[in-house]
Amino acid sequence: MPYRENRNASSAGGMMRSVPKSRNQVEIQVGLIGDAQVGKTSLMVKYVQNIFNEEYTQTLGVNFLKRTVSVRSTDIVFSLLDLGGQKEFINMLPIATVGSAAIVFLFDLTRPETLNSIKNWYRQANGLNEMAIPILVGTKYDLFINLDKEHQDSISRLSMEIAQVMDSPLVFCSTSKSINVQKIFKIALSKIFNLTLTIPEINEIGDPLLIYKTLGNNFNNNRSHNSSPIRTNNNNNSNNDTNSNNDGNSNTVNNNNYSALDNSNYPNPTASEHLNRIKNLHQCLRHAQLRCLRVV
Numbered sequence: 001m002p003y004r005e006n007r008n009a010s011s012a013g014g015m016m017r018s019v020p021k022s023r024n025q026v027e028i029q030v031g032l033i034g035d036a037q038v039g040k041t042s043l044m045v046k047y048v049q050n051i052f053n054e055e056y057t058q059t060l061g062v063n064f065l066k067r068t069v070s071v072r073s074t075d076i077v078f079s080l081l082d083l084g085g086q087k088e089f090i091n092m093l094p095i096a097t098v099g100s101a102a103i104v105f106l107f108d109l110t111r112p113e114t115l116n117s118i119k120n121w122y123r124q125a126n127g128l129n130e131m132a133i134p135i136l137v138g139t140k141y142d143l144f145i146n147l148d149k150e151h152q153d154s155i156s157r158l159s160m161e162i163a164q165v166m167d168s169p170l171v172f173c174s175t176s177k178s179i180n181v182q183k184i185f186k187i188a189l190s191k192i193f194n195l196t197l198t199i200p201e202i203n204e205i206g207d208p209l210l211i212y213k214t215l216g217n218n219f220n221n222n223r224s225h226n227s228s229p230i231r232t233n234n235n236n237n238s239n240n241d242t243n244s245n246n247d248g249n250s251n252t253v254n255n256n257n258y259s260a261l262d263n264s265n266y267p268n269p270t271a272s273e274h275l276n277r278i279k280n281l282h283q284c285l286r287h288a289q290l291r292c293l294r295v296v
Helices: 040-049 087-097 112-116 118-128 149-166 181-192 271-293
Strands: 003-005 015-017 023-034 062-071 074-083 102-108 133-139 170-172 231-235
Touching (some): 023 087, 023 118, 040 181, 062 181, 102 112, 112 118, 112 149, 118 133, 133 181, 149 170
Parallel strands (some): 023 074, 023 102, 102 133
Antiparallel strands (some): 003 015, 023 231
16 A cells, blocks of 8 residues: 655654545446347457457356446446357346346347347346346447448348337447447446436447437436345445556546436336337337348
């Protein structure tokens, strides 16, 4: 622990050991679900370890990693759970969903059928955890931009429709090119704690979409603190080192991105709201399926 001079101290040596400032620690569980090979493990490892490997094997069961970021005087511990997308692992879905403050629904931008599967993933995850904030993420944007414009337009518009129905932020990302990876979890943090995020939105077709300001806010109306899956602890460790990533991000969150830290309100939509959301999502996918399949 470093020492610093305290000119008002009465100690004999004129030196006084600095007292570390008390820090709060908040643990947040985030589930990552979606079809097999959509990039769940790649996203998790990229965010936590800043590593990308094209040779990942399929997840057998559930993978688990943690990362700590700092916001003002609070250490946020993200506990990330990556569920294998194969049908035989569907019985393990509660591990990745129950207790999660946010659930990231991933689909492959180059495979429209994985976007169609979001309906079932959302229905089942929502049945297990109504309080979790959904975030819809399209992966492999670096490959998506090389496809024909008709495909890009169709998938982009369909994903925006689905995000509206789910009341979910929408992000297109690339783990291999470090596009929007960090921002997914900044958005999750802002929605969980009712922060105002100042990162600019991207909503032009063909660009890596980043739409969040008007989506996911309804979850912050009725959730009570006692029913929250978020765990808080006091931590007197004042070490604030930042472990920078290659893309310029670090484990210390830029506080200028947020206007307030308010963890007094958490989402708790009513059952009827969720039922209507699922019905609308089903209709949205059904009406858009033919348009989506034409570009496969």
